[in-house]
Amino acid sequence: MLRMSTLFLRTLRDDPADAEVASHRLLVRAGYIRRIAAGIYSWLPLGYITLRNIERIIREEMDKAGFQEVHFPALLPRDAYEKTNRWSEYGADIFRLQDRKGGDYLLGPTHEEMFTLMVKGEYSSYKDLPLSLYQIQTKYRDEPRPRSGIIRGREFVMKDSYSFDLTDEGLSQSYNKHRDAYIKTFDRLGMRYNIVSAMSGAMGGSRSEEFLAPCPTGEDTYVLCEKCGYAANVEAMKTVVVAVDFSSAPKMKIVDTPDTPTIDSLVNVLNEKFGSGYTGAQTLKNVLLIADGKNISVLVPGDREVDLKRLEANLPGVKEIRLFEDSDFAKNPSLVKGYVGPQDAQKFGLTVYADPRVAPGTSWVTGANKKDRHALNVVNGRDFTVDDYVDAAEVRKGDTCPECSAPVVIDHAIEIGHIFQLGRKFAQALDLTVLDSDGKSRVVTMGSYGIGVSRAVAAIAEQTHDEIGLCWPAEVAPAQVHIVATGKDDNPFNVADSLALTLEKLGVSVMLDDRRDASPGVKFKDAELIGNPIIVVVGKALAEGKVEVRIRRSAERREVLIADAASEIAKLLP
RNA sequence: CGGGGCGUAGCGUAGUGGCUAGCGCGCCUGCUUUGGGAGCAGGAGACCGAGAGUUCGAAUCUCUCCGCCCCGACCA
DSSP: OEETTTOSOOOOSSOOTTOOSHHHHHHHHTTSEEEEETTEEEEOHHHHHHHHHHHHHHHHHHHHTTOEEOOOOSEEEHHHHHHTTHHHHTGGGSEEEEOTTOOEEEEOSOOHHHHHHHHHHHOOBGGGOSEEEEEEEEEEOOOSSOBTTTTBOSEEEEEEEEEEESSHHHHHHHHHHHHHHHHHHHHHTTOOOEEEEOOOGGGOOSOEEEEEEEOTTOSEEEEEOTTTOOEEEGGGOOOOOOOOOOTTOOOOEEEEOTTOOSHHHHHHHHHHHHOSOOOGGGBEEEEEEEETTEEEEEEEETTSOBOHHHHHHHSTTOOOEEEOOHHHHHHOTTSOTTOOOSTTTGGGTOEEEEOTTSOTTOEEEEEEEETTEEEEEEEBTTTBOOSEEOOOBOOOTTOBOTTTOOBOEEEEEEEEEEEEEEETHHHHHTTOEEEOTTSOEEEOEEEEEEEEHHHHHHHHHHHHOBTTBOOOOTTTSSOSEEEEEOSSSHHHHHHHHHHHHHHHHTTOOEEEEOOSSSOHHHHHHHHHHHTOSEEEEESGGGGGTEEEEEETTTOOEEEEEHHHHHHHHHHHOO
16 A cells, blocks of 8 residues: 555656656656656656556566566677677667776667577477567667657667567467557557557568557657558558559650749749649659669659658668768769759669659659759650659658548557567577478577557556646556545544555555645645546545545546445446 | 757746845744645755856856757667
8 A cells, every 4th residue: 555644755836847748747747757867767656656567567468478578688798789780780879888898788779689599599499489588678778869758768668579480470470469469468558559550660570560659749650541440650651553544645845944943933934834723743853862872863743742761761771861962963963953854864873763653654744954944744654764663752641541542641659569570680690590390490580579668658648647637547557546535633544544455455556645734635636646547535525424436537526435435446447 | 960948955936247046836843724736933955057267246248068858860
């Protein structure tokens, strides 16, 4: 039982000046967390209980699914990360340190290597598979910009699991088992979430889905089709390529378009000289970039920007990408800034990527590769050649769903889980093989599954709080019931105490405000701020032998007889 | 890393060259009070982020550094 008279807790009346988002503000005000440095927080009793509640739920669901818990050090030697190249690839995001002998160490940002090596050390037969292991661990990443309190920290708690299988079908099954376990976990955590198609990112791999908790302060943007349920991270959103018949398209024509280096200026001149009706959507934007040292051109409709994140995510193998600068134009005189067109692009040494919206057979107004001149009726497949199609244009609300063609909506969310099929990358690099039934050695295939545990505290707070405080789901809250004793006589305190004991016997966790020196107003405000789901007030109603039961979330109140209170309250809980 | 803002007591803040740095919350003592962040009286708590400089005199002006927040870049 948590007794407020002795609980290590000080709530704050004012919002902390350095907190912006609701979860951060309220977790600090309600005395759950305190900032130590940017992106690094301490957990006070209430916060730590909440965090452990979430861990407990995750553990229970992982164990139920048959996954086994292990634990690695957070402090790791360099060599394991050397073999997979990540000592260098992870770059500045890794916290590095040295021991007294000058040996290199790191604080683990993620533990693929350790899991792979652990399995390699113990298992060597196909009969040992499939296997899934997990850990709940503090991870460290030197984020360029920690933000939003506990949502994006430099130290954070994560549950990560890995599955080990012999075959692709096996991996698929392990993946689905994790997916099911995640659904059960997030349901119990009382979160709203969407499972969206995602890119597996820098880790490589194939199938990938994210669990996104919608909320306005979320950093992730995703599309959702309300008609068919299709959901995808914007990076992973697919656009269907639909070829158009161009046999009746008029011939390409070069026209004078003085001073039209931008889409807006071009549209104005087109409308002045060739009649109205031209819009940016009919023009073709040629965005020149340098991808790992090679010049590429990305074609998107003129009314859309290139989404560099999407482009990068959809150009596998490309590490670094940047826009053309003036010096790059200087090196390539055939490329005229503001008047670039895809005609002859390959002759100029460009690789041409087109967004699927620039479908085969579509006709465009685009640059003529000469200053102050543009070309009309430039048809894809007739007047220029696309080397490859790649999703690169910004995604907008109302874009068509790739599954059912209905308009999609766009929303923000916090990424709380990510599951993906890693494949054989790490097993290959670290030589994790098992002998198959034919006596041949085979590389194991892996899946990777993460849940942001400390982030979930913030995400739940974001989704459930209101103007007056936190508002936890019952399984997550520091206590399921918050009993407030009011008045100056001993009686209410005695009644509250015995009610608390009765509830605990029923398996209900209780926080008891037994402070004799605090006024009722203070106790009510604190109870609401702290956010336990049921608040019981023992005070005035005692005159009729009753206590008041309040539902924090709905603010609903009712009075029940003391004798019935414990069983009535227990009924309200899951 | 680019742009913007900020650093004064545990928290929120006032103080643009001149007395001993002010206020609210919180904290301590006493009395009163107890259903919506109580009242009165007394009290403790600040090397004004750090260093250097200008000045008779610096929280206040200058420079450097450090830290924090926000936007962007970045990000299993």
